[in-house]
Amino acid sequence: MLSDDGRALLLRAAELVVMTQFGSTSMLQRKLDVSYTDAAWLMETMESHGVVGRVQEPRPREVMVPVDELASTLDRLKRDGGA
Numbered sequence: 001m002l003s004d005d006g007r008a009l010l011l012r013a014a015e016l017v018v019m020t021q022f023g024s025t026s027m028l029q030r031k032l033d034v035s036y037t038d039a040a041w042l043m044e045t046m047e048s049h050g051v052v053g054r055v056q057e058p059r060p061r062e063v064m065v066p067v068d069e070l071a072s073t074l075d076r077l078k079r080d081g082g083a
Helices: 005-021 025-032 035-049 067-080
Strands: none
Touching: 005 035, 005 067, 025 035, 035 067
């Protein structure tokens, strides 16, 4: 189970990725001011919840959630606890 801070960070990351339709660890590092380790964890967690696709080095991950499904995706992440 995630802490409240971890869940809030995951929700911010998911919103950012879906709204920009761009899923990369380096983008999360810059935009959320987090370490590489935290950004990688966020991407892996979003992959496990179907927000982004698998790693496609050196390209960004495919975003699996269209913008119009953002609200329902965030609700699902909240309900599932992001774990």
